[in-house]
Amino acid sequence: MNLTLKIWRQKDSNAKGQMVDYKVTDISEHMSFLEMMDVLNEQLVNSGEEPVAFDHDCREGICGMCSMYINGEAHGPDRGITTCQLHMRMFKDGDTITIEPFRAAAFPVIKDLVVDRTSFERIQQAGGYISVNTSGNTQDANSIPISKHAADEAMDAATCIGCGACVATCKNSSAMLFVGAKVSQYALLPQGQVEAADRVQNMVAQMDLEGFGNCTNTGACEVECPKGISLDNIARMNRELMKATIK
Amino acid sequence: MALDSRVPKGPIKDKWTDYKNKIDLVNPANKRHIDIIVVGTGLAGGSAAATLAELGYNVKAFAYQDSPRRAHSIAAQGGINAAKNYQGDGDSTYRLFYDTVKGGDYRSREANVYRLAEVSTNIIDQCVAQGVPFARDYGGLLDNRSFGGVLVSRTFYAKGQTGQQLLLGAYSAMNRQIARGKIEMFNRHEMLDVVKVDGKARGIIARNLITGEVERHSAHAVVVATGGYGNVYFLSTNAMGSNVTAAWKIHKKGAYFANPCYTQIHPTCIPRSGDYQSKLTLMSESLRNDGRIWVPKSLDDVKAIREGSKKPTDLSEDERDYYLERRYPAFGNLVPRDVASRAAKERCDAGYGVNATGEAVYLDFAAAIERYGKEQAKIQNISNASDAKIYELGQAIVEAKYGNLFQMYEKIVDQNPYKTPMMIYPAVHYTMGGVWVDYNLMTTVPGLYCIGEANFSDHGANRLGASALMQGLADGYFVLPYTIGDYLSDDIRTGKISTDTKEFEEAEKEVKAKIDFFVTNKGTKSVDYFHKKLGKVMWDKCGMSRNEKGLKEAMVEIKAIREEFWKEVSVPGSASEMNPELEKAGRVADFLELGELFAKDALTRNESCGGHFREESAEESGPQKGEAKRNDKDYAFVSAWEYKGEPADAVLHKEELEFKDIELKQRSYK
Numbered sequence: 001m002n003l004t005l006k007i008w009r010q011k012d013s014n015a016k017g018q019m020v021d022y023k024v025t026d027i028s029e030h031m032s033f034l035e036m037m038d039v040l041n042e043q044l045v046n047s048g049e050e051p052v053a054f055d056h057d058c059r060e061g062i063c064g065m066c067s068m069y070i071n072g073e074a075h076g077p078d079r080g081i082t083t084c085q086l087h088m089r090m091f092k093d094g095d096t097i098t099i100e101p102f103r104a105a106a107f108p109v110i111k112d113l114v115v116d117r118t119s120f121e122r123i124q125q126a127g128g129y130i131s132v133n134t135s136g137n138t139q140d141a142n143s144i145p146i147s148k149h150a151a152d153e154a155m156d157a158a159t160c161i162g163c164g165a166c167v168a169t170c171k172n173s174s175a176m177l178f179v180g181a182k183v184s185q186y187a188l189l190p191q192g193q194v195e196a197a198d199r200v201q202n203m204v205a206q207m208d209l210e211g212f213g214n215c216t217n218t219g220a221c222e223v224e225c226p227k228g229i230s231l232d233n234i235a236r237m238n239r240e241l242m243k244a245t246i247k
Numbered sequence: 248m249a250l251d252s253r254v255p256k257g258p259i260k261d262k263w264t265d266y267k268n269k270i271d272l273v274n275p276a277n278k279r280h281i282d283i284i285v286v287g288t289g290l291a292g293g294s295a296a297a298t299l300a301e302l303g304y305n306v307k308a309f310a311y312q313d314s315p316r317r318a319h320s321i322a323a324q325g326g327i328n329a330a331k332n333y334q335g336d337g338d339s340t341y342r343l344f345y346d347t348v349k350g351g352d353y354r355s356r357e358a359n360v361y362r363l364a365e366v367s368t369n370i371i372d373q374c375v376a377q378g379v380p381f382a383r384d385y386g387g388l389l390d391n392r393s394f395g396g397v398l399v400s401r402t403f404y405a406k407g408q409t410g411q412q413l414l415l416g417a418y419s420a421m422n423r424q425i426a427r428g429k430i431e432m433f434n435r436h437e438m439l440d441v442v443k444v445d446g447k448a449r450g451i452i453a454r455n456l457i458t459g460e461v462e463r464h465s466a467h468a469v470v471v472a473t474g475g476y477g478n479v480y481f482l483s484t485n486a487m488g489s490n491v492t493a494a495w496k497i498h499k500k501g502a503y504f505a506n507p508c509y510t511q512i513h514p515t516c517i518p519r520s521g522d523y524q525s526k527l528t529l530m531s532e533s534l535r536n537d538g539r540i541w542v543p544k545s546l547d548d549v550k551a552i553r554e555g556s557k558k559p560t561d562l563s564e565d566e567r568d569y570y571l572e573r574r575y576p577a578f579g580n581l582v583p584r585d586v587a588s589r590a591a592k593e594r595c596d597a598g599y600g601v602n603a604t605g606e607a608v609y610l611d612f613a614a615a616i617e618r619y620g621k622e623q624a625k626i627q628n629i630s631n632a633s634d635a636k637i638y639e640l641g642q643a644i645v646e647a648k649y650g651n652l653f654q655m656y657e658k659i660v661d662q663n664p665y666k667t668p669m670m671i672y673p674a675v676h677y678t679m680g681g682v683w684v685d686y687n688l689m690t691t692v693p694g695l696y697c698i699g700e701a702n703f704s705d706h707g708a709n710r711l712g713a714s715a716l717m718q719g720l721a722d723g724y725f726v727l728p729y730t731i732g733d734y735l736s737d738d739i740r741t742g743k744i745s746t747d748t749k750e751f752e753e754a755e756k757e758v759k760a761k762i763d764f765f766v767t768n769k770g771t772k773s774v775d776y777f778h779k780k781l782g783k784v785m786w787d788k789c790g791m792s793r794n795e796k797g798l799k800e801a802m803v804e805i806k807a808i809r810e811e812f813w814k815e816v817s818v819p820g821s822a823s824e825m826n827p828e829l830e831k832a833g834r835v836a837d838f839l840e841l842g843e844l845f846a847k848d849a850l851t852r853n854e855s856c857g858g859h860f861r862e863e864s865a866e867e868s869g870p871q872k873g874e875a876k877r878n879d880k881d882y883a884f885v886s887a888w889e890y891k892g893e894p895a896d897a898v899l900h901k902e903e904l905e906f907k908d909i910e911l912k913q914r915s916y917k
Contacts, residue, residue, distance in 0.1 A: 012824060030520050032659075038525050038775075045773040045828060050819045053827055055313070057486040059526045061655065062411055063317040078658075085658050110457055111825045118434065121314055125426040129419035130378045134298045134724050138369075138376040142333060145387025155380040155405055158412060162316060191378050 001027050001093035005040065007052055008100045010109050013116075017109065019098075033076060033086040034059060034066065054113040059084040061226060064161030067168070068113055069100040074165035074224045082163060082226045102168035106175070106211045117164050119210040120178065126206035127199040128182045130191050150188050157184040159227045166221035166229075172213030177221040179207050180233035187240050197244035204241055250503070250887055250902045253685040254358040259908045260340075263362045266686075267729055271736035278303030281735055282466040282744070284451055286438045286493050288315030288421070290414055290716055291699025292472030294723030297420035300429035302728055304735075307464055308421070309433045309453060311488055311830075316418045319474060319486040320719060323410025324531035324652065326392060326402035327716040329367040334391055338399040340364045345909060347714060350396045350583050351679070351707020352857035352877060353911050354509070356885070356904065358686060359704045366725040367717050371403055373724060377416040381405050394712035395532055396583035396916070402713045407531050407651045413716055417723070436462075437830065438493045439758045441469055441500050441695060444750045448497075448695035452751075452758045456830065459823040461759055463751045465744035467735055468694045470727065471497055472719075475678035475700040477510065479838045479845065480790075481782025483675035484516060484529040490834035491841050494682050494701050502690035503887035503900060505703035506680035507841065508849035511710055511858050512791050513676030514540075514587035517659055518607040527674040528659060530610070530652055532712040535580045537615035537645065538669070540587070541567045542599040542608050552601050559601070559609055559668050570594055578916040585709045585858045585875075586916055588673035592791050593873075595672070602670055611668035616641035673791060677715060679706040679858065680848075683887040683902075687730035688722060691887075694734060698722035703885065708857025762822045765832045770815040774831045777812045781805060781835070781842055789842075793849050794862040801846040802895060809839040843894035848886055851899065854878035871913065879911050 002025045010017030024040050031039075034056055041051035057065040066083040070076035076086040091097065099113065107115040132138065158181070166177035183200050186192025192199070215234055222231045255266040273281065281304050285296040288310040296308040296315075310318065332338040343364035348355055371389070375381065381403050382390040391400040405412040424430040435456040442450040442463070450465035476491035477483035498504045515530045543549050544566055551557035570590055572579045582590075591608050594600070601607050620641025624632040632640070642665050646653065653664050660670070682690050682697040684704055690697050699719040706714065784804045788797035812835070820826040855864040855875035864876045885902040 028521055028523065030661075031523055032525075035523050035525050039523060042773055042775060045775075045817065045819055048817075048819060051828060053825055057312060057317055057488050058319060058322045059487055060322055060484075060528050062322050062408065063312070063319070063486065065312060065317050080654065081658055085655070087658065087661070089661060114825065117313055121422075121432075121434070124419070125422045129423040130376065131423060132373075132376045133301050134294065134373055134377075134420055135301075138372045141331070141371045141375040141381075142388050144375075146383055147387050148383050148385050151380050151383040151387075154378075155382075155412075158380050158405075158415065159408060161411075162314065185380065186378055189378050189380065191376055 001029065001088070001091070003027055003091065004096040006096060006098045007113070009052070009112055012111055013108055027088055029087070029089040031088045032059070032084060033070070033088065034084050036088055052113065053111045056084055061085040062161060064163040067102045067115060067163055069102055069168055071098050074102065074168040075226055080226060080228055082161070102164050104167045104173035104212070106173065107164060107167065119212070120162055120164065120175070122210065123175070123179060123203055123206045124182065127195070127202035130186060131195060144190050146190060154185045154188040157181045157188070157229065157233055160229050161227055163226065165224050165226060167212065169220045169224040170213065171218065171220070172216060174215045174221070175207050175212040176215040176234045176237065177225060177229055177231070179203050180237035181229045183237045183240055184233040187236060196240060197247060200237060200240040201244050250683070250900050251685065252356060252902055253687060254356070255686065259358060259361045262358055263365055270729060270733045273732050273736050273739060275303050277739040279305065280742070281305065281738060282307065283468050283470060283731070284464060284466040285309070285470045285472060286451065287318065287472035287474060287699070287701070289318030289320035289472065289474055289699060290410070290417055290719030291723045292470070293318065293414065293417035293421055294720050295470055295472060295698060295727050296430055297417060297424055298724050298728045299731070300424035306424070306430045307433065307466065308430050309436045309438055311435065311437045311456065313434050315421055315432070316415060318414060319489055320414045320716070321411045322486065323716055324407040324529065325394065325533040326404035326409045326713040327370065327413060328394070328401050328711070328713045329371045329403060329717065330364055330401060331368050331371060333389060334400045336399045338401050342399065343367060343401065346397045347705065347711060348707065348909050349914055350711040351709055352914055353707065353879065353883070353906060354506070354856050354904065355705055355707030357906060357908060362726065363705050363718060363721050366721045369725055370717060370720045374413060374416050377419060379405065379412045379416045392533055392536055393581065395535060395581045395587065396578070396711045404533065407533065407649060410716060413720065417720070439496065439833065440754045441497045442751050442754045443500055443692065444744070444748065447693045449744045450746060450751060452754050457825050459821070459826065461755055461762070463746035463755060465746045465751070467738045467741060467744065468696065468731060470696040470698060471682065471701055472699045472723070473701050475681065476838070476841055477675045477678055479781065479842050480675045480785045481778050482519065482524060482527050482786070484513060484527050487526060490837070492834050492837045494697070495837040495841055497682065497690065497692065497695060497697070499890050501692045501890070502695060502697070503683040503889055504681070504844065505683035505885050505887045506708070506848065507845040507888070508789070508852060508859050509679035509708045509857060510675060511584055511677040511679060512588045512673045514584055514591055514673050515610060515671045516674035516676070517656065518602055518604065518670055518672040528655065529674070529676060530656060530669065530671060532584065534610060534649060534652060537648070538580065538610040538612050539569055539614055540571050540580055540608055540610055541569045542594050542601060544568045546598055549599055549601060553603060575916045582916045583709060583711060588791055589860060591673055606672045607670040608672065609668035610671045612645055612664065613668070616645055616665070619644035677710055679703065679708060679710055683885070687733065688727050689730070689734065696727060696731060698727055708859055761833065762829065765816065765818040765829055766820065766822045768816060768818070770817040772815045772817060774816060774818065774828060774835050777808055777816065778835045778838065780808050781839055784808070785842055785845070789846055789849055792860045792862050795850065798846045798850040802843055802850070805839065805843045805846065806895070809843070812836065812839055840894050844888060844897055847895060847897065848888065851886060852882055854882040856882070870917065871915065877913070
């Protein structure tokens with residue numbers, strides 16, 4: 001198929017960006033979206049132009065690096081996937097596709113479609129861990145049984161890949177789904193109970209400091225999340241925060 | 248220089264304990280005066296950085312992605328082995344050790360593997376304490392599954408995302424240390440050289456991938472944990488950015504490179520569909536617990552399937568050739584990866600491949616769905632369950648076990664694997680070869696360490712499933728933090744290492760010169776053009792089977808591609824900005840050298856072992872006809888290559904392998 005691409009080009013974080021049109025031809029429907037971008041970049045390099053910078057790495061939907069906003073949706077029109085798993089069969093010949101970076105005050109653009117998501121790093125550093133030394137002198141792994149239900153729910157929260165689609169999708173640029181998932185994982189496990197109150201307070205404080213917005217329960221984040229992280233995690237985070245504050 | 252593996256004396260089961268008891272330690276007050284650089288933040292690098300920082304060292308950690316959590320360890324699906332024997336099925340440290348050495352086709356170092364098996368149980372305890380949500384049974388205890396090449400269930404898992412959960416565990420431990428200021432994290436930085444002062448590794452040159460700035464970083468020791476080099480094939484299951492650069496740069500500065508030809512071609516990947524493809528996708532080996540691999544028995548059916556006039560589900564049981572079950576009755580679909588890959592290639596080469604490219608076999612879950620369905624019907628007291636009901640019940644179980652993998656398959660191939668068998672084909676996945684290290688995980692350069700997939704030590708010529716995660720975390724959490732202290736105990740009075748020296752200046756100058764060359768060389772061809780060309784030579788001539796003629800040709804052809812690369816490569820943009828093409832150019836330049844050494848190593852090793860199959864060395868008769876034939880008399884050694892300029896001039900050093908605790912046998916899975 002033949003396509004017109006409208007892509008955000010921005011030289012660096014200080015430059016003013018703009019949408020630029022490109023044409024690609026003979027795109028196979030079996031290609032992934034990023035393979036289509038590879039074809040475009042090869043085309044640009046061969047004509048001496050600078051290729052479009054975009055974040056990507058594992059190309060199997062788990063590293064959380066890819067981050068495009070395609071036709072007004074984080075990770076594009078399909079559900080339950082990242083951009084690298086989006087396939088061209090979702091588009092048709094002659095389509096015009098708009099490709100922008102994830103936009104949020106806390107995700108400044110570095111170049112073209114690449115954004116800086118280190119705000120997520122700082123939130124995790126504020127408390128996204130269990131304070132246990134890696135000495136190996138811990139108790140036997142089976143000494144604390146954990147109900148299958150709790151373990152599975154913790155796992156569901158832990159599958160978050162930290163891509164930031166929730167933030168890019170939210171009209172308030174809220175990071176509550178991301179933070180809620182991390183808080184939930186530990187809140188659901190006995191190992192995480194000891195520091196639960198400090199954890200949630202510190203992580204939420206850092207989240208606010210980074211300039212992420214609040215949650216107004218539109219639920220758009222849950223729809224666009226490539227890993228299907230549930231809104232329940234936001235509720236659980238709020239409950240944990242409440243618990244911690246009134247203690 | 249003679250190779251000294253520094254394996255401690257004494258019985259194998261006491262070596263590590265005795266050694267740890269006698270090793271030199273650095274006292275806590277002195278640790279805070281010592282800096283360590285860790286390059287790479289996957290399971291090995293991440294766990295090492297966290298543990299070293301916890302011990303009190305000042306750690307500087309480097310990752311080329313925007314966060315340590317994105318390292319490719321995250322993509323490991325199936326699980327992690329540990330000799331916990333929770334299932335009571337006869338597992339033990341010795342058995343894990345034995346399986347790993349046998350699985351590696353007797354080409355690994357016994358003492359290292361035993362230590363790995365020994366610390367494996369600690370890893371699980373550690374990860375559970377960190378909040379890794381491993382799968383559990385209804386009693387709340389940890390669940391296990393089984394992987395290829397073993398007869399016990401010792402694999403711990405977190406759905407099909409075990410690597411992700413373990414990496415997030417290591418990452419959380421890192422975050423705790425970053426918050427304490429004990430780890431300084433350098434995201435979006437790439438190491439471009441190591442700096443040696445008085446023969447010791449004392450720092451690195453790194454490029455800030457956002458600003459393009461070339462930086463000097465010093466330390467008392469340098470740890471390289473930058474993963475494998477599977478992307479030398481262009482197409483592999485590795486991440487797009489995975490590269491050999493750090494490992495190759497240290498090789499050029501004196502670290503020997505061991506067994507480069509040992510590559511794992513993973514049997515269950517999604518087949519390639521066209522020339523535009525940039526990477527291949529793995530389907531976890533855990534699928535072979537329940538999936539049965541087959542091709543049609545008759546070539547007429549193959550033809551009909553390729554033309555679309557027949558569907559795989561149209562074929563009755565006796566029209567199918569379950570070739571692994573036929574050839575290897577004892578292990579069946581769970582033979583080790585190298586064996587399963589070669590068997591798939593054998594069938595496809597004989598014309599039985601089931602897709603248009605002729606390079607695909609079926610992985611079928613129908614039998615498992617039926618089996619689980621009947622089991623569930625019994626459990627739920629449903630008498631006379633209809634076929635549809637049984638299917639529905641069975642599908643729910645399969646979905647719970649492998650749901651994310653099935654979804655991934657469907658998104659890529661656009662077929663529903665619950666209804667029609669998956670198509671799979673082998674693809675490059677892991678490299679057992681890597682930087683040579685001694686028992687302390689130190690390379691041939693003092694103060695320079697190499698851990699995880701980047702080193703060569705534990706998997707011999709073939710790695711068993713779920714052992715990569717085990718090795719990465721063992722090295723990082725439990726081995727290196729001890730052994731590095733022995734070296735650093737001499738450095739407590741050294742003081743801060745200055746970067747304002749001629750050694751740093753020279754290394755930086757060399758790095759900058761190469762970068763400047765790329766951005767000013769106005770060639771005619773893109774970096775990918777050369778990478779694809781290299782990949783084709785590697786796959787065709789250094790792939791699943793290798794022969795003398797092909798390997799000699801490969802050496803000549805790779806050299807020619809390299810020469811053309813240095814003339815014709817074109818890199819747009821400048822050096823002083825984010826420039827992904829420039830990053831790729833540096834990486835492909837190193838692959839083009841490694842590829843030639845790879846072929847040379849494969850040529851030198853005229854025996855078949857593990858993932859390295861030499862056509863000249865196969866069993867000619869008897870029940871093992873066609874199977875790999877190892878030659879212990881002439882090749883029971885590690886090939887450690889010393890850099891001498893051109894890859895073809897590399898000098899071979901042999902580390903003879905001694906097997907005192909395991910009898911060398913032909914590796915039979917029949």
